[in-house]
Amino acid sequence: MNCDTVYNLLPLHLSGELPGEERAALELHLRECAPCAAMVRAESDLDNALRTAMLEETPDVSAVLGCVHARIAAPWWKRLPRLTVVRAASVAAVLALAMFASIALPRLYVHQSERNMALAAASDHYQDLVLQRHPDWERKPEDVARFLQTQFPQRKNLLSSITPEGAALEKVRLCNLRGTEYAHFVFKTGDVETSIFLLPTSASPEAHTPYQAAHLRNAEYGLDVAGFSSAGLTGIVVGGHDSVPAGQIADRLSTTL
Amino acid sequence: MGLGKVSFFPAHESAMAEDCASEFESVAFPHAAGLLRYALRLAGEKTRAEDLVQETLLLAWRNFHQFERGTNCRAWLFRILTNVHYKRLRQSGQHPELHVEEQEHALAAPEKVSASQEMREAFARLTSEHRQVLHLAVIEGFEIREIAELLQVPQGTVMSRLSRARASLRTALQARTMAAEGNL
Structure with a gap:
């Protein structure tokens, strides 16, 4: 083996992929050729220094994984991308749908970010109430009071303000919606469960998403989602579309909170 | 009616989907840090890099049925991320070269x-x-x-x-x- 061959095989040698025979020949050459040995050592050192420098900074993937988990955990989310098929539908069908939407659903979500947040809330609601994935709920009155004091220190009568008519608080926990922590309240009226997500007042101002009271209805899967914002709070209401007037609740909260 | 499984889908579909999602998360999520590191190199900016990784993982999830169990999941994910990045570059008409x-x-x-x-x-x-x-x-x-x-x-x-x-x-x-x- 000569010096040119060593140079050509260097990438394979450094990545440890050189087959046994060639590796032996290369190592033999390195023992006899000081310039080649120095070159290999220098390249190896360069690789090590680069690897060390780059791995010093570990990126935080928790927000990304939280979003992806929220999208895939509930099986119906994976069908959402297929909505792109709608784009290929006939112009007439799209126009008809748009006309229907403009008449029947005047406050349909128009911004993708709002839609994504609403879907994340619906996903969390689904995971909590149907799959029962989360064990970290506060249920006892004293624990709930402590939670409210921590997350909403400026809101003394928050719980009574947000409780839907005839319902009672069942539990509350902090959840992560697309990288932002929300307080997830679950209220029960008989068997009917309503989720209200509130952005804690302790959250940074940039975390607030400026919602208008807006609705996202997905009759196929039985959910109605409504976002709202008041002067001091941002939130999302989720419930079964045939049992929870999410839109009405959101409208009320947007004016009373 | 409460929000039980009845109001979403049959229980078996829900259980199967949950199993599949768990399997996907167990094989794909461990590579997320490497994907994000690579995406940061390609996209150069954190928000775009995170978006790139998110799209990659969701694309991988949608095509998970095509993934051959036991093969190199990491290489598969990196290939998807690379393709998504190139596709975005093409769509935006950007040229990444800078000497x-x-x-x-x-x-x-x-x-x-x-x-x-x-x-x-x-x-x-x-x-x-x-x-x-x-x-x-x-x-x-x-x-x-x-x-x-x-x-x-x-x-x-x-x-x-x-x-x-x-x-x-x-x-x-x-x-x-x-x-x-x-x-x-």
Whole structure:
């Protein structure tokens, strides 16, 4: 083996992929050729220094994984991308749908970010109430009071303000919606469960998403989602579309909170 | 009616989907940090990089039924991320190439920094093609063959790119050192 061959095989040698025979020949050459040995050592050192420098900074993937988990955990989310098929539908069908939407659903979500947040809330609601994935709920009155004091220190009568008519608080926990922590309240009226997500007042101002009271209805899967914002709070209401007037609740909260 | 499984789908579908999601998360999520590191190199900016990783994982999830169990999930995910990145570049009409010579002004006033910081700065001044191949080989530890598959180029091309990338990195480091010495 000569010096040119060593140079050509260097990438394979450094990545440890050189087959046994060639590796032996290369190592033999390195023992006899000081310039080649120095070159290999220098390249190896360069690789090590680069690897060390780059791995010093570990990126935080928790927000990304939280979003992806929220999208895939509930099986119906994976069908959402297929909505792109709608784009290929006939112009007439799209126009008809748009006309229907403009008449029947005047406050349909128009911004993708709002839609994504609403879907994340619906996903969390689904995971909590149907799959029962989360064990970290506060249920006892004293624990709930402590939670409210921590997350909403400026809101003394928050719980009574947000409780839907005839319902009672069942539990509350902090959840992560697309990288932002929300307080997830679950209220029960008989068997009917309503989720209200509130952005804690302790959250940074940039975390607030400026919602208008807006609705996202997905009759196929039985959910109605409504976002709202008041002067001091941002939130999302989720419930079964045939049992929870999410839109009405959101409208009320947007004016009373 | 409460929000029981009845109001969503039959219980068996829900259970199967949950199993599949759990399996996907167990094989794909461990590679997320590496994907984000690679995406940061490609996209250059955190929000776009996170978006790139998110789209990659969701795309992988939608195509998980095509993934052959027991094969290299990491290489599969990196290939998807690379493809998504290229697709976005094509759609935006961007050209990622930026050569060392075009950034000479960056050497004007080097500050005193650690060796690792110097290395990161030198690395950042390489062309995107060189950064990409070095990142995959040295930082993520992919084999030449795997990189060739990822980038859809012959193995010989990967090897020559790697050699040139290492030479460029060395040149960039030396140029920075010389500029620092000239500044003393």
